[in-house]
Amino acid sequence: xxxxxxxxxxxxxxxxxPYYFRGESLPQTLxxxxxxxxxxAAADAGLAVTDIDGMAxxxxxxxxxxxxxxxxxxxxxxxxxxxxxxxxxxxxxxLAAMAIETGRAKTVLCLGACQQAKVRYGVxxxxxxxxxxxxxxxxxxxAGPGQTMAMLARRHMHLYGTRRxxxxxxxxxxxxxxxxxxxxxxxxxxxxxxxxxxxxxxxPLCRLDFCLETDGALAFIVTxxxxxxxxxxxxxxxxxxxxxxxxxxxxxxxxxxxxxxxFAASGSAHTARRLYRMAGISPQEIDVALLYxxxxxxxxxxxxxxxxxxRGEGGPFVESGAIRLNGSIPVNPHGGHLSxxxxxxxxxxREAVEQLRGQAxxxxxxxxxxxxxxxxxxxxxxxxxxxx
Amino acid sequence: MSDISARRDxxxxxxxxxxxxxxxxxxxxxxxxxxxxCGDCGRFRWPPGxxxxxxxxxxxxxxxxxxGHVYSFTIIRDKVTAQxxxxxxxEFPRAGGVRLVASIVDTPLDVIETGxxxxxxxxxxxxxxxxxxxx
Numbered sequence: 268x269x270x271x272x273x274x275x276x277x278x279x280x281x282x283x284x285p286y287y288f289r290g291e292s293l294p295q296t297l298x299x300x301x302x303x304x305x306x307x308a309a310a311d312a313g314l315a316v317t318d319i320d321g322m323a324x325x326x327x328x329x330x331x332x333x334x335x336x337x338x339x340x341x342x343x344x345x346x347x348x349x350x351x352x353x354x355x356x357x358x359x360x361x362l363a364a365m366a367i368e369t370g371r372a373k374t375v376l377c378l379g380a381c382q383q384a385k386v387r388y389g390v391x392x393x394x395x396x397x398x399x400x401x402x403x404x405x406x407x408x409x410a411g412p413g414q415t416m417a418m419l420a421r422r423h424m425h426l427y428g429t430r431r432x433x434x435x436x437x438x439x440x441x442x443x444x445x446x447x448x449x450x451x452x453x454x455x456x457x458x459x460x461x462x463x464x465x466x467x468x469x470x471p472l473c474r475l476d477f478c479l480e481t482d483g484a485l486a487f488i489v490t491x492x493x494x495x496x497x498x499x500x501x502x503x504x505x506x507x508x509x510x511x512x513x514x515x516x517x518x519x520x521x522x523x524x525x526x527x528x529x530f531a532a533s534g535s536a537h538t539a540r541r542l543y544r545m546a547g548i549s550p551q552e553i554d555v556a557l558l559y560x561x562x563x564x565x566x567x568x569x570x571x572x573x574x575x576x577x578r579g580e581g582g583p584f585v586e587s588g589a590i591r592l593n594g595s596i597p598v599n600p601h602g603g604h605l606s607x608x609x610x611x612x613x614x615x616x617r618e619a620v621e622q623l624r625g626q627a628x629x630x631x632x633x634x635x636x637x638x639x640x641x642x643x644x645x646x647x648x649x650x651x652x653x654x655x
Numbered sequence: 656m657s658d659i660s661a662r663r664d665x666x667x668x669x670x671x672x673x674x675x676x677x678x679x680x681x682x683x684x685x686x687x688x689x690x691x692x693c694g695d696c697g698r699f700r701w702p703p704g705x706x707x708x709x710x711x712x713x714x715x716x717x718x719x720x721x722x723g724h725v726y727s728f729t730i731i732r733d734k735v736t737a738q739x740x741x742x743x744x745x746e747f748p749r750a751g752g753v754r755l756v757a758s759i760v761d762t763p764l765d766v767i768e769t770g771x772x773x774x775x776x777x778x779x780x781x782x783x784x785x786x787x788x789x790x
């Protein structure tokens with residue numbers, strides 16, 4: 268192992284609570300869920316919780332001080348939070364990789380969790396106060412992320428002729444995968460007729476285009492490749508990780524003034540270019556894509572931004588069956604946010620690791636590279652390419 | 656279910672302002688729709704803010720919006736009242752393509768489509784005139 272390879276950030280432990288429908292994790296507290304995930308991740312890695320000396324999380328962030336107190340973690344040499352909302356989910360791996368590869372910390376905990384008993388993220392805008400530069404959205408009753416995504420989806424339909432059937436196929440494919448995924452919240456098959464009959468929620472999005480509202484916590488342990496050799500699990504390397512984004516995406520659906528070609532998109536093209544360059548591979552070499560599926564149309568747009576099909580062709584691409592388990596790029600074999608659970612991107616990292624360990628429920632045969640995307644949301648957006 | 660897009664009741668809606676957004680509301684009080692343009696390089700920006708993103712100048716001139724059209728929209732049905740509300744993005748080509756989030760009101764749902772030209776209307780939030788549009 269060269270000196271550089273020895274330093275490479277490597278995921279060696281994953282831990283998760285069960286996934287609960289919104290509010291059903293009570294009376295456990297949010298930090299209790301977090302603690303359980305951390306303990307499970309350390310055990311999975313064959314490390315002690317007290318070995319953790321770094322922490323990375325994303326917005327809806329968690330207090331590193333409280334977690335060290337609660338779990339008796341003696342010291343932290345790195346503690347950082349990516350400022351994004353769902354956009355930053357995969358970005359925790361970028362923070363962890365920087366900490367490991369610069370030697371700032373030896374064992375970094377990546378953390379994500381949500382408990383929606385009191386605050387529902389789906390009505391997040393109405394939870395936000397009206398400010399001088401957000402007043403127009405509030406006055407128009409543009410009250411939730413799904414309604415703003417509907418604007419992007421309709422524009423995509425207008426520009427490229429994308430059909431509702433494409434959005435339906437994203438949901439149906441996700442349900443088909445979740446069928447075999449124990450612990451998934453929605454494990455019933457779905458037909459296109461049932462999809463088309465579902466009530467409109469924010470036209471052109473129906474209720475089924477919206478992801479689940481769930482509770483849960485996930486934790487990941489990242490260390491160096493050299494150290495990973497002596498641990499329990501097959502190492503999963505962070506081949507590339509990035510967070511950032513372009514001004515033309517900006518605050519995206521909080522802004523709505525992106526140039527036309529950037530508007531009907533996922534804001535991920537910039538992150539995608541950086542990831543492929545860093546990993547030294549092309550989209551064709553990705554074996555499985557874990558795409559942030561808070562709203563089904565954004566999966567179609569991410570497939571374009573991540574280079575799996577040309578801009579504007581995401582609809583026909585999806586309708587061809589390309590994202591099914593036997594398709595050219597299997598997407599979310601765990602059922603994703605639409606069918607398994609929504610823990611703000613973290614479940615996608617777990618699935619990527621399970622795929623690359625060869626432990627996935629819907630294992631993609633011989634998977635070597637997995638893409639994980641952060642949510643199409645205000646900058647920073649993020650992503651990572653993992654390999655075994 | 657209603658076939659005509661409804662007006663939201665904004666009578667108890669407060670409109671916060673700062674020094675950069677106040678000229679917008681000063682104009683709507685006169686039933687004029689204006690957008691901020693850089694006083695140096697001429698670039699329009701939205702929302703109103705302290706700097707031109709093109710040249711970082713703070714000189715700002717407010718210009719008439721001109722004719723707008725529907726860029727995108729969604730339809731939200733209120734299950735309780737059976738009303739349909741239509742938040743939309745209205746684009747103004749003569750103001751550098753600025754897009755304003757605003758309601759489409761008093762319009763049959765089946766004529767609302769991307770590209771449709773809009774007519775100006777107003778809803779009052781207390782004393783403040785909030786721009787809305789009809790087709």
